[in-house]
Structures are given as C-alpha cells and as structure tokens.
Amino acid sequence: MRLAYLLVLKRLIHILVVLLVLSFVIFAFIRLIPGDPVRISLGPMVSEETVQKMRSELYFDRPLVIQYAHWLKGIVTKGDFGLSLYTHRPVSADIAEYLPKSLELALYSGIMILVMGVLLGTISAIFKNTWLDNLVRFISYLGVVTPPYAFGVFFMLLFGYILKWFPIGGMPKIDPAMTRTGMLGLDALLAGDFALYGQILKYMFLPALSLSLNSIAYQARIHRSSMIENINADYIQFAEVAGVKRIRLIMKHMMKPSFIPTFTIYGLQVGALLGNAFIIEVIFRYAGFSQYSLNVIMNKDPYGIVAITFIFGIVFAIVNMLIDLGVSKLDPRISLEV
Amino acid sequence: MEQNLALQIKNLSVDYQVYEGVLKVIPGLDLKVKEGERVGLIGETGCGKTTVLKAVAAILQSPPAIINKEVIAVGGKAVDRKKGIKNTRKKVSMIFQDPATSLNPTLKISTLMIDILKSSFPALKKEEYQQMMINSLKAVSMPAPERVLDSYPVELSGGMKQRVCIAMALMKDADLILADEPTTALDVTIEEQILDLLNDLVREKKKSLLIVSHALGALRKMTDRIYVMYAGNVVETASTQTIFSEAKHPYTIGLLAATPKLTGEGLADGIAGDIPSYINPPQGCRFASRCSRTTELCLEKTPPLTSVDQNKSWQVACYHMQKTE
Numbered sequence: 320m321r322l323a324y325l326l327v328l329k330r331l332i333h334i335l336v337v338l339l340v341l342s343f344v345i346f347a348f349i350r351l352i353p354g355d356p357v358r359i360s361l362g363p364m365v366s367e368e369t370v371q372k373m374r375s376e377l378y379f380d381r382p383l384v385i386q387y388a389h390w391l392k393g394i395v396t397k398g399d400f401g402l403s404l405y406t407h408r409p410v411s412a413d414i415a416e417y418l419p420k421s422l423e424l425a426l427y428s429g430i431m432i433l434v435m436g437v438l439l440g441t442i443s444a445i446f447k448n449t450w451l452d453n454l455v456r457f458i459s460y461l462g463v464v465t466p467p468y469a470f471g472v473f474f475m476l477l478f479g480y481i482l483k484w485f486p487i488g489g490m491p492k493i494d495p496a497m498t499r500t501g502m503l504g505l506d507a508l509l510a511g512d513f514a515l516y517g518q519i520l521k522y523m524f525l526p527a528l529s530l531s532l533n534s535i536a537y538q539a540r541i542h543r544s545s546m547i548e549n550i551n552a553d554y555i556q557f558a559e560v561a562g563v564k565r566i567r568l569i570m571k572h573m574m575k576p577s578f579i580p581t582f583t584i585y586g587l588q589v590g591a592l593l594g595n596a597f598i599i600e601v602i603f604r605y606a607g608f609s610q611y612s613l614n615v616i617m618n619k620d621p622y623g624i625v626a627i628t629f630i631f632g633i634v635f636a637i638v639n640m641l642i643d644l645g646v647s648k649l650d651p652r653i654s655l656e657v
Numbered sequence: 658m659e660q661n662l663a664l665q666i667k668n669l670s671v672d673y674q675v676y677e678g679v680l681k682v683i684p685g686l687d688l689k690v691k692e693g694e695r696v697g698l699i700g701e702t703g704c705g706k707t708t709v710l711k712a713v714a715a716i717l718q719s720p721p722a723i724i725n726k727e728v729i730a731v732g733g734k735a736v737d738r739k740k741g742i743k744n745t746r747k748k749v750s751m752i753f754q755d756p757a758t759s760l761n762p763t764l765k766i767s768t769l770m771i772d773i774l775k776s777s778f779p780a781l782k783k784e785e786y787q788q789m790m791i792n793s794l795k796a797v798s799m800p801a802p803e804r805v806l807d808s809y810p811v812e813l814s815g816g817m818k819q820r821v822c823i824a825m826a827l828m829k830d831a832d833l834i835l836a837d838e839p840t841t842a843l844d845v846t847i848e849e850q851i852l853d854l855l856n857d858l859v860r861e862k863k864k865s866l867l868i869v870s871h872a873l874g875a876l877r878k879m880t881d882r883i884y885v886m887y888a889g890n891v892v893e894t895a896s897t898q899t900i901f902s903e904a905k906h907p908y909t910i911g912l913l914a915a916t917p918k919l920t921g922e923g924l925a926d927g928i929a930g931d932i933p934s935y936i937n938p939p940q941g942c943r944f945a946s947r948c949s950r951t952t953e954l955c956l957e958k959t960p961p962l963t964s965v966d967q968n969k970s971w972q973v974a975c976y977h978m979q980k981t982e
Contacts, residue, residue: 553758556716557822558769560751562776562829571772575763651809652762 323644330643334636338629345628346387349621356619360404377402377622390622400629401622405615410626413611418630419501420490421600421608425592427523428531432588435535437581440542445569447547455539462536467595471529471602478525485525488604491518526603530596534588541584545577552576579650586642590635663833663865664690664713664749671708672723673935679723680935682708683889687962690833695859695866697876697897699912700886703932706869707754709886710835713867714751750826751835752855755842756818760810766821767806770828777829793824797854816847823855827862834859836868840875848872852879873916877901882970885909888932888943891962895971905965905978908944942975950977 349356357373371380378386393399400410443455479487493503497510504523507516549555550573558572559565596609608630615623647653666688673680683705690696698706711717712724753759761769770790774781778789787806794802797820810818819839826834839855840848852872856879859866870876876883876897883900885893885908893906904910911928930947933939939946941956948955954976962972 551718553753553755554761556711556714557751557753557759557825558761558772560714560716560749561773561825562747563769563772564776567772567775571768572761572764576761579763650763652811 326644327640330636330640334633334640337636338632341632342391342625342629343387345625346390346621347383349619349624350383352619354619356404356621359619360407377404379621390625400626403615403620403623405618405620405623410622413623414608414626414630415501417606417608417611419505420503420606421593421596423502423504424523424527424530424596424600424605424607425589427520427527428534428592429589431527431531432534432538433585435531436538436585437542439535439539440581441546441569441574443539443543444546444550447550452543456543459536459539462532463540465532467529467533468598468602470532471526471599474525474529475602486522488602490522490605491515493519526596526599526605529602530592530599533595534592538581538585538588542577542581545580546573549573549577575649579646582645582649583642586638586645590638593631593634661692662689663692663694664688664867666709666713669709669712670724671705671712671717673721674723675721678936681889681938682935684938684959686889686891688884688891690865690867692832692865693863694882695856695868695880697880697883698867698869698886699871699873699876699883701912701932704886705889706886707837710751710837710867710869713833714749714835716751747829748831749833749835750829750831752819752822752826752837752839754838756815756822757810757842759822760818762810765807765809766813770806770825773825773828789828793828794821796827796858797821797824799824815843816851819843819847819851820854823851823858827858827864831864833865833867836866836870838869838871840870840872849875855879873913885912888938889935890943890959890974891972892944892975893973894962895965899971905973906975907948907950907977911947950975952977 355370357370357377357379361370361373374380378389381389390401393401398411400414402408403410403413406413439455439459443452443459446452474485475487478484490503493506493515497506497512499506499509504516504519507513507519555568555572558568563572593609596607597613599605600607600610601613608627611623612627615627666686669683669686669688671683673682686705686709688696688698688709698709700706708717708722717724760766767787767790770793771786774786774789778786781789790806791802794805799805799817799820805813805817805821810821813821823839834855836855840851843851852870852875855866855868858864866880868876868880880897883894883897884891885900885904885906887908893900893904893909895904900909901913904913908928911926914926915928928947933943933946939956941954941958942948942951942960945951945955960974960976962974963978965971965973965978
C-alpha cells in the first residue's frame, strides 16, 4: 500500500510539470491565433482607448513570459484563473459553476459504460457464436459506427417528442440555497429531496445514454474478446477440471483477468467523456462544462481556453493514474515502479 | 462393463476441423485403466495423447475438436456426455503440462484452492478450509505453506507451481488422476522430484493414474502398464516390464531405441520420417511409411490390436510382429 502512495505522489508531481508545460504552450498558441480577443469581447463599437485599457489590465500588452508569470502567480496565490472575456466573470467562478454539472453527467455515463459494456461483452462471450452473440455483436457494430449526436437527436425525437417519456432537454430549476457541490443530482440528494433527484435523473438519462452508447459498444467488443481469450486459457480448463463451480469460474476466474484490457480501455473512454460531451450538451441544452468550453473557444477567450485545457489535462491525468492503480491491483504481474 | 475399471474408453474418435480441412486425429481408440493401476501413455509429439486426456476430462475445445463416437466410462459407469460431464469431472482430476499457465495469474493460490474445495466441501468454516489447504500443501512437501497460500502464481517457481497443481488435483475425491506431461515444462533437476511425489501420492491415496510423459525412464519406474500411441492409434500395450524388455511393435522398438542412454553408446537412433498427415491419413497402417517391415498388406488394411499372450494384457497392432530384424 505504501508503494501506491508513493506512486500517487510521484504521479502528482509529474502531472504538475505536464500542466505547466501544457499551459505555457496553450498561452503561446492563443497569441498566434489572428484577431484580438479583447476587441471581440467588447465589440466593434467601443473606442480604441477602452480596448487598450482592458488589454493593459489583462496583461495582453506585455511580453508572453511576463503575462504567463502574472497568470501563474494569480493561480498560486489566489486560485484566480484570470477573467473570462466571454462571461465577464472570473474563470474560476465559471468552472465552479459548469464543471460539476458535466462531471455528474460523465459519472452517470461512466457507470453505464462499465455496467452495460461488461454485461453485453460477457453475455456475448459466454454464448459465443449463437444468435444472442450475433445480435449483441450486430448492435455493437451499430453502436460503434453511429456518432453520438445522431443518437442524441434520435432519442430526443423518439423518447422526448413522440413518446414523451423523457424531457426534451434542459435541466430542472434547483433552489440556489440547495447548491453545495454544483452537481444538481448530488445537491438534491444532500438536501434529501428524492423527488427532485428522480426528476434530475430523468433529465440526465437521454444525454448520458447518447454520450455513452459509443463507448458501451466499444467496451462490449473489447470485453467479449478478452473473455473469449480467457475461456480457452489453460488455467480455466485446469480450474474447471479441478472442480471450480461454473458460475464462480465465469464471474471470478474469467472475469478478473478479462478486466485488465477492459479496464485500460475504459480509462481512455472515461477520460474522453468530457470532450465527447461537447455536442451532446449543446443538443440537450445542458449548461455544462463542455458547452462552456465550446463557447469559450468560439469566442477566443484566452484565459478561459487555458483554464479549460488545464481542466481537461487534470481530468485525463487523474483518470489515467486511477487506471494504472486499478490495473496493478487486477494483475499481480504488473509491478508498480516508483 | 467390468466393475474394477477406473476408466474405460471404447472406440473414441476425434477429428479436428481446421482451415485446411478435417484432421482425423483419433480414428478409434480403446483404453482401460484398472482401479489402482498406474498407466503410462507414450508416443511422439502430435500423436494425440493430450487429446485423449482432454476427452476424458471433457475439456476438448469444440470447435475445433469434433468428437464423433465415444464411450468413456469413468469409475465403472458409462457416462452420457450430455448429462454427465459434471459426474465425469467429479471422478477425474488433471495435471497439465505447463504449471505456468495452469494457475490463474490474477488469483491468489488460496482463492483458487478455496474455490476448488468448495465444490467437494461446500459449507465449512474459514479456518477449516485454511487447515485443509495447509495440509494439502504439506502433502506435496511444500515449504512454508502459509506463505504460498498468500502468494500469486507469479511469485512461485515452476516446481512450486506444479506442486500446487498436484495438491489441487488431489484435493477433490477423484479416483482417476490424469497427468499430461507434468514435467515437460520443468527443469530436469525438478523432474524426478515431481514424478516421485506424484507417484507416492497416487499409491498412498490408492488412486488410479493415467500419465503422459516423454520421460521413459521415470515411466518405467512409476507405471504398471503402458500404452504406446502412434498417429492417434494404440499400436502396442503391455505391462511396463514387457514394453521395456520385449516390445514387439516396430514403432515401440524404435521409440525406445531413440532414448539417449548414459552408458556411452553414442547418440541414440531416431526414427526417420514424420507422423503422416491427418488430413489424408494412409488407408492402412499409419506407421507404414516409416517402417522397415512394410508389405502390401500393411498399406491396404489397418492392422487390428491382436493379443500376444493368453490373458490378453499384451496387445500389438502389427502384421509382422513375429519377425525380428
């Protein structure tokens, strides 16, 4: 266990270095994009002096390194990511508002991907080459090749508009007094309002499903093939003859080694969820971080862009670290090197 | 069906469906193991020894294997394969060739052992399982059994892993132990230890043993009877002593002559040629193309197993067994 702590510590330092380099690169790139972000933000009617004044306030008229240092100092001393030119609020306030909503969406998608992907993959592998397997494989082909936005629009039409089982989009209003974490569902739960939680889940279901179907299909295929590899393994035959019960053989002896590739791929899928949510959040009018990121990028909001890149980097790094820890737990042959 | 048999195989026929066609690996095989008997199965690589063992343990992968006809009786009772796989499995245990791949790399030894024990002894206390596991590891002369139980297979040496496998195979109340080249993947220095251990345990617990091995010297020591297989057929069977002293089938003679000796007679002789293709096996004797005694008759018709002695324990499948070179 001490090894794991050391690993986490080492990884955190590693992440910090990567983020520093990443943020500087992004800073440099933003300067290369043509067009003046301050002018875009203030509009064409504002006088040149006002624009100059704001440029100066935001350190846009200084050398890149000075601007970067100023920005870094703000983060380290005040947790201040700068001012967004798009929302005209501190970027950190924007992140605090939007990120939890997307994380919650990603959480439900992630759970769906794992449960459904593994379930379908397992069924497919156990009933290999039967109609059930073929059906699952056909559906997962469809799932892999259909883009999420197509699912989104289709589900919205079918379940939202025609069948009216789910709301078409948006989010229910939640009492600001309830807000603690910024995750709507979690806040409702913390306030003990289960009816509201149910309602929120209803709003979240279609976007989460559209977001996860690609990955579910992909995960099912990965899990199927790694299960099949294990069905034919010597150690399964050995355990079978030695007398291990069939259900235990499948659920533990085959499942555990099969999870090694499954879990690795799962990490990548979950890490990419925030980015994949761009279009889903737009379609379902879900005011989350991905939609915010899209707006920030479209409006060339420099501090916003750097901050969202930062967040994506952190999410990816943390997910990767968790996956590495998880895989080393699953497979004793992998030793963690610190 | 005779009552004192631990295993009876009658007319087992196995094909393998592969890309090139159908491999007729085992055309029709008979084999018996009496209760308490230790039987060796020898023959060169690819002659179907492992297929026979896997068919008995009901773990032949199908596809590619196609089992056409079979009567496999374990413990004196004929087994209906469709219903009876569970019953068969209760009666047999198997030790595999490579201990490195026989143990699940992701499970601790204790996890695997408890799962095995639970099938024979479903509801025991944790401490009772622990005690049983330690006893079974002690029985295979494992040093520090507690530590081994808490290890993953990757933390054990090859010899230790095979000891663990043997311990696991002996855990349930199986009458028949199948051993598929249990020492091939091990160091030569460990080989004798493992075989001795297996031999002692089988005798001590009065089990029957069907063992495949290339270690002919060890088989001579630890078996009562030997089946010699060539290209899916039994070509000769007799008591171990008879096989090693007065074998009659030309293939058996060649196989024994191919064993290197320590007495300084130079390199051993091999048998020229290969096992025939299983896709289009020769119509007659499958050994004909490599045999010095081949005549027209050999090429036309497969020689049946014929008894040489009165009590039918010595059988040879050759038309020319009387001739000597």
